[in-house]
Amino acid sequence: MSALRDEIRAILREEIAALRADAAPAAPQTERVRIATGADLNRFAQDLLRRASSPDFAARVMAGAHRFDLDDGARGGTAYSAPIVTGPARTPPGTIDKALITERDIAALGGGVRTLRLGPQNRLTPLARDEARRRGIRIERADR
Template sequence: MSALRDEIRAILREEIAALRADAAPAAPQTERIRIGSSAELNRFAQDLLRRAASPEFAARVMAGDHRFDLEEGARVGAAYTAPIVTGPARTPPGTIDKALITERDIAALGNGVRSLRLGPQNRLTPLARDEARRRGIRIERADR
């Protein structure tokens, strides 16, 4: 029994080391906003709440992967305009852009997600696979 555990630990160590070597830290998205009045601040807050209904967006903001910067030189009375987003491309719904996907990642997907598209570098933990099966989420492998 202990030999089997040692073998499993060795395999896990190798896989985790490979994931760490392959995974380059993703740059956070930076959204530049211009707020020059209370009305614009309220419009921004309403827009943010609407966008936070997406679990993926809310998770990125909470994790610090999506940040907000005030546009310099914003003057009072300037109109709130559509945000300028820089950084990596937004991950579409039903896609998780992580090397190792856990049960929590699957649980954080929206209720409407019925399929999960994974790239060649993505790996699922056994509990993540079980959670996907329990929720009826089909796992698809994509060739990038």
């Protein structure tokens, strides 16, 4: 059984690599960040380190697909009072923002996750589905 799992993993690695090679590079996503003080810089660095624990986020930053730009702190002449880090919403717990979800992605979910919400573009590998079943995680599909 273990040899079969290893063979399946090897095949999936090859297929995932092929999918990544075929995928057209998306335009880089730019996140505007307001840093006016040392405290702002520290909060941004702490937030960045927390977000970098997600392998997907870290890989996008390293590849240049997710960039940061300084916000001048003013919009329409008034002070900017939004959160320090602005941009796309963070992925809520129980969601995985990947086209192909693997067994490792399921294993990396927190222990408290009982429901996994997937969009129509998300696909699960058979091993990922098995891992979710083993951990008692229910899979929900979004309409859009």
